[in-house]
Amino acid sequence: MISRRAALVAGGSAAAVVAAGGTGYLVATHDKPEPLSPPSVNADGKLLWRNWSGIQTAYPSARLAPRDEGELASMLKTATAPVRPVGAGHSFTALAPTSGSLLSLDSLSGVIGWEGDEALVLAGTRLGALGPALAEKGRAMANLPDINKQSLAGALATATHGTGSKLQALHGDVTGLRLVTPDGRVIDCSADSNAEVFQAARVSLGALGVISQVRLKTIPNRRIRRRVWIEPFQDALAKAEARWAQHRNFEFYAVPFTGLAVGISHDETDDPAQARGADQDSAFLDALKGLRNLLGFSTPLRKAAARALLASAKPETAVDEGWKLLSTERPVRFNEMEFHLPADRQLKVLEEVVATLEKERPDVFFPIEVRRIASDDAWLSPFQGGARGSVAVHTHYKDDFAFLYELIEPIFRRHGGRPHWGKLHTLKDQQLAALYPRWEDFLKVRAELDPQGRMLNPYLKGLFGLV
């Protein structure tokens, strides 16, 4: 048995050899030029804003950063439209870009109080700062996404989720929130008070106003054991349902062109902490990229080499408090499409996606992420009406991603998939209305809270059928 690290280093070396020699078949990602970027300052002297992956850009005429809720309310009354709240800019869709006012709640950060085990959290708090703040009280969030760079309100607005068949997306833990409307009114809402606003605002796309604080359920801060292993893709498919039933958190990555999958589980434990070790994801991606560059011309050869390099890697384990282990770093930039499918169709769809990529797109090397999310009832929650299984396809930020719309999205849509609000998709108004039973109710609340549409940029107008 070799360690996954040793296997990855070997794969990375293969990549380096290819980069030096070059097969001429596929252009190595690192040899490609940086994607074109607009100027950092426009003709009016306005600074460029970009999202994390670099595909969304804007030149806001004003950048607002209120220091407290009172300032937020008065800024909203006079701000130049479209007014777009922004968190960490980690969405791939054009939710945040505006030529008007870009509004950040970075100054409204921290836990400001407790009601029993529920924490009152300022909406600009980054998830990475929330973990240690809750841990001071011996508490934690029930679940976390892959990374913890997002702001709390930004994560809620797109229905950000982790994985676990009994665990809801982050907004499932919200028991109340405070919304500041575009005309400066402050509305407290919960399931018992202003309930319609609450159901619309838990997943709001930032279209109703600006959320200033959130009341969050928490759980005891427990240690968990993280396990990561590599196995044949067919085994991962066969065991997936049992593992979702068995583990607190379980996900796997199907690695196209390798016949392999990477499984990751998290379970509560009282065992002492055991360090996670250095990040291996970048080395893993380098190895996969190397295999693509070297053997992209032959899927059978690519699979054989991948098995030889990776299949005997031994599992890795780590033990620590959940907030330290559930999220990891994503040092390699990418673009992403993720759809949430009815749970019973998830694995079939995954097989179809992998087969399609292996037939049509030898340039793809990123693993495909497969997660399970419990149901909730927020109006724009993709998880409304039953548990969903997500399938996420990534492309390196220098690589083409148009094929996601042409090849992959039609598969997701044929199986009743709902798009992640923050990730690439082409769906609009009527298509979304067909997927969301409370779509019209959401639009009604939106129109009541923002009759002049001051929160709407062109992307949101398109989404809501207002153009």
Ligand SMILES: Cc1cc2nc3c(=O)[nH]c(=O)nc-3n(C[C@H](O)[C@H](O)[C@H](O)COP(=O)(O)OP(=O)(O)OC[C@H]3O[C@@H](n4cnc5c(N)ncnc54)[C@H](O)[C@@H]3O)c2cc1C
């Ligand atoms: C590397 C990476 C990993 C990711 N991993 C996951 C994952 O594991 N699971 C998952 O589900 N998603 C994941 N995502 C997607 C990400 O969680 C969402 O796109 C999330 O919305 C980004 O949060 P943000 O703070 O960057 O918000 P932004 O992208 O800045 O904004 C998102 C939305 O929130 C709104 N908003 C921001 N602040 C407020 C406010 N105060 N009031 C009202 N609306 C507001 C904005 O207007 C916008 O509509 C990932 C993205 C990246 C780039």
